[in-house]
Amino acid sequence: MKKLFVLASALMFATPLLAAEAHVRSPAPLVVGAVSHVLLPTSAYLNGQYNSVYKTRISISNVTGYAYAIRAGFSKETGEVADRTFTMLAYETRTWDNFLGEVLQTSGAGAIDFDSGDTAYRFIVSAQVYVDGPNGRFSTAVQSADEAGTIVSGRPGYVIGISANGFDRTNFGCASDSGLPQTITGRVYSPSNTFLGEISFDMNPWGWMQASVNIGVTNGTMMISSTQRAVCYGVVVDNVSNDGTFQLAVPD
DSSP states (O other), X not given: OOOOOOOSOOOOXXXXXXXXXXXXXXXXXXXXXXXXXXXXXXEEEEEOGGGOEEXXXXXXXXXXXXXXXXXXXXXXXXXXXXXXXXXXXXXXXXXXXXXXXXXXXXXXXXXXXXXXXXXXXXXXXXXXXXEEETTEEEEEEEOOBOGGGOBBTTBOEEEEEEEESSSEEEEEEEXXXXXXXXXXXXXXXXXXXXXXXXXXXXXXXXXXXXXXXXXXXXXXXXEEXXXXXXXXXXXXXXXXXXXXXXXXXXXX
């Protein structure tokens, strides 16, 4: 898995979450456009309840006049477990309804790293995790991240509007972009910035991990910190419909 080189300096952030002390902020991350390397922090091809099957639909568009190859690496908890290379023709757009099964020839849940190996070979990625059922398709759009969306030590990311109550549940996860082990910590705050508790887990080099938020909260905020480089996210899921809302953890 190629490293995402972070240009911004690591900054130390005070607690509580919205402390009054002024500090220098890093540049705000922009929407990921055409890049030569991007990390999709979560994807799935696995069985769910009631004979459902979750799949990941991915579209990739080559925005250049070159033909080139893209390497896709798939990571689980243990680290990168599969990789495949596929060719993109000039200005071509390709779509796979089950990228993990069709291209990576694997299953489960984890992160996908896309890398063309040359900054001139740029592409755009669109992704969604979906399930088809008797009432139609339920899908969750998944955002990818480049360098600006990477969390580093001293530069946490934020997921806002999270709920873990009788109506909704929240999962949060991270894809490691480091060859070193690391620890992820999610600190949960109420809408009025009251600290409610924290959840942490360890990650293997180039690994992926997702955890449930078991701290009661409604429309709160989670501050996610890492000890190395990582791309993190939160998903708020409706307890009745299982419809999920994905949010990339945005670095401050």
